[in-house]
Structure formats: C-alpha cells, structure tokens
Amino acid sequence: MQSHQRVFVAGHRGLAGSAIMRALRSRGYANLVTRNRAELNLLDRAAVSEFFRQQRPDHVFLAAAKVGGILANKDHPAGFLLENLAIQNNVIEAAHECGVRKLLFLGSSCIYPRDCPQPIREEYLLSGKLEATNEAYAIAKIAGLKLCAAYNRQHGTDFLCAMPTNLYGPGDNYDLRSSHVLPALIRKFHEARERNQSKVVVWGTGAPLREFLYSDDLGEALVFLMQQCKAEQTGEAINVGTGEDISILELARRISELVGFRGELEFDAEKPDGTPRKLLDVSRIHALGWHHRVSLEEGLRQTYSAYQQSLLAACAA
Numbered sequence: 001m002q003s004h005q006r007v008f009v010a011g012h013r014g015l016a017g018s019a020i021m022r023a024l025r026s027r028g029y030a031n032l033v034t035r036n037r038a039e040l041n042l043l044d045r046a047a048v049s050e051f052f053r054q055q056r057p058d059h060v061f062l063a064a065a066k067v068g069g070i071l072a073n074k075d076h077p078a079g080f081l082l083e084n085l086a087i088q089n090n091v092i093e094a095a096h097e098c099g100v101r102k103l104l105f106l107g108s109s110c111i112y113p114r115d116c117p118q119p120i121r122e123e124y125l126l127s128g129k130l131e132a133t134n135e136a137y138a139i140a141k142i143a144g145l146k147l148c149a150a151y152n153r154q155h156g157t158d159f160l161c162a163m164p165t166n167l168y169g170p171g172d173n174y175d176l177r178s179s180h181v182l183p184a185l186i187r188k189f190h191e192a193r194e195r196n197q198s199k200v201v202v203w204g205t206g207a208p209l210r211e212f213l214y215s216d217d218l219g220e221a222l223v224f225l226m227q228q229c230k231a232e233q234t235g236e237a238i239n240v241g242t243g244e245d246i247s248i249l250e251l252a253r254r255i256s257e258l259v260g261f262r263g264e265l266e267f268d269a270e271k272p273d274g275t276p277r278k279l280l281d282v283s284r285i286h287a288l289g290w291h292h293r294v295s296l297e298e299g300l301r302q303t304y305s306a307y308q309q310s311l312l313a314a315c316a317a
Contacts, residue, residue, distance in 0.1 A: 011064030019219030165241035169215030170306035206249030
C-alpha cells in the first residue's frame with residue numbers, strides 16, 4: 001500500500017475506523033475515501049456495489065460494524081447477526097468484483113471459544129462453544145473471516161483478517177445500555193463523583209480478566225499489516241493486542257482513582273460476567289514486527305481526558 005493509492009475506510013467515524021484514519025494521515029495518505037451512513041448504507045447491496053464501481057478504491061479497511069456490550073448483545077442478537085452479516089458480505093463481495101488490491105477485515109476476539117486455553121492462539125478458533133452473551137456477534141465475525149479466506153482460496157485475493165482484543169480510546173461509546181465495560185465504568189464513576197454518590201455498582205463479580213488495547217495502537221497495527229503483510233503471512237486471522245490482562249475489579253479501582261471517586265465499589269453478582277478470561281496470544285504479530293506502545297495507565301488518562309472534553313463541548317453547543 002502506497003501513499004498515493006486510493007484507500008476506503010468503512011466505518012471511519014467509529015472507534016477503530018477513526019484510529020485507522022489518524023494512522024493513515026500520519027503516514028501521508030491523502031487519497032482517503034469515506035462515507036457516513038446517510039451517504040452510503042452498507043446494508044444496501046446495490047448501493048455498495050455502485051459505490052465501489054464509481055470510487056474504485058485500491059485498498060479497503062472494513063471497520064464498519066454494529067457493536068455493543070453484554071446488555072446490547074443480549075437484547076438484540078438478531079440485529080447483531082443480520083446487520084453484521086449484511087455489511088461484511090456487501091463490502092467483501094464488492095471489493096472482489098472491483099478488483100481491490102487488498103482488504104483488511106476487522107474481526108473481534110469474541111470469535112474464540114468461551115473456555116479455550118489462555119493465552120488464545122489463532123488456531124483455537126472453532127475449537128469449542130462460544131460465549132452465549134455475544135454469540136450472534138461472534139458468529140457474524142467468524143463468517144466474515146471465513147468469507148475472506150474463501151475468496152483468497154478460490155479467487156487468489158489478498159484479504160486479511162485482524163482480530164483485536166477489547167478496544168478503548170477517545171471517541172468511544174459511553175451509552176450505559178450499549179457500551180463496553182471500560183467506557184461504561186468511566187461514565188459511571190465520573191457521574192457518581194459529580195453527584196456525590198456514596199457507591200457505584202459494577203456488573204458481575206469483578207473476577208473476569210480482560211485485555212485492553214488503546215485505539216490508536218490498533219490503528220497503527222492495521223496500517224502496518226496492510227503495508228507490510230500478505231494474507232499468506234497472517235493466516236486466516238491474526239490477533240492484535242497487548243498480551244497483558246487485568247481483572248474487572250482492578251480496572252474499576254484504577255478508573256475510580258483516575259476519576260477521583262472516593263465512594264464504595266459494589267459488584268452485582270446477579271449480572272453476567274461473560275467469558276472468565278480473554279487474553280490473546282500476540283506472538284504472531286510480534287514476530288512480524290509490531291508491538292503496542294500505549295500502556296493501560298496512559299491510555300486511561302488520555303481516554304478520560306477526551307471524555308471530559310466531549311462533555312464540555314456538549315455543554316457549550
């Protein structure tokens with residue numbers, strides 16, 4: 001991938017997509033193609049095909065998806081399955097039809113079995129049952145991964161698949177009904193401090209272990225893969241993460257301290273924990289030459305600062 005080539009970033013406004021845009025611009029890529037949902041409905045197969053025929057991108061980052069936390073996945077499994085299947089099928093098929101040189105499909109670490117060995121190696125895919133709370137989303141992502149692999153085998157395409165761990169960073173979703181755990185905790189503790197609450201209730205037992213990757217580290221990783229690697233080097237999928245995890249209890253304590261909340265932490269064990277542990281084996285991407293740069297401590301600081309700025313901007317609007 002060269003800086004003069006035409007690059008389409010699907011989902012450029014999302015957490016992952018915006019990080020990809022920053023990574024591309026920092027490297028001098030100026031011929032970037034983006035469309036918001038009003039301009040291009042990725043659920044519309046005919047519209048996506050026409051867009052590709054007109055724009056003729058050389059490279060595609062497929063970061064568009066319907067995403068959400070445990071509650072959103074629990075309440076809307078059909079939506080997560082149908083919408084994600086449609087988005088990825090439409091974009092991948094159109095990319096092949098128009099002769100895109102390389103495509104990178106962004107999956108998720110939730111594709112792996114709930115109880116597989118830790119850290120999770122890429123070959124553990126489909127070796128056991130999925131976590132029930134996000135099964136629909138995981139099945140859609142597995143289908144996208146397998147579709148890319150099938151195109152590579154049948155048509156000789158160069159479609160890569162990256163499986164990132166849990167993401168966080170500026171521009172995250174802080175809606176308590178649809179957000180993931182880290183941004184939800186930031187909002188909960190911030191609002192509790194502002195309201196002088198005596199305690200904050202956190203879902204689950206606090207025991208699950210999770211790995212978190214700063215969004216700009218992901219953006220750097222994905223651009224690295226597009227620039228340096230072919231699908232035959234990465235295999236059907238390649239993990240992207242830090243190789244380090246933390247308990248939800250410890251994460252809550254760190255965010256509480258960062259925000260300045262001085263009250264009590266209470267864990268609601270009646271709420272689901274999800275997968276007990278989810279730590280990716282990142283030895284394959286390390287061997288190719290990429291490592292994460294932003295520590296969790298620094299990433300949390302930058303994310304909370306961005307959240308505060310967004311609140312000030314909303315008040316001023």
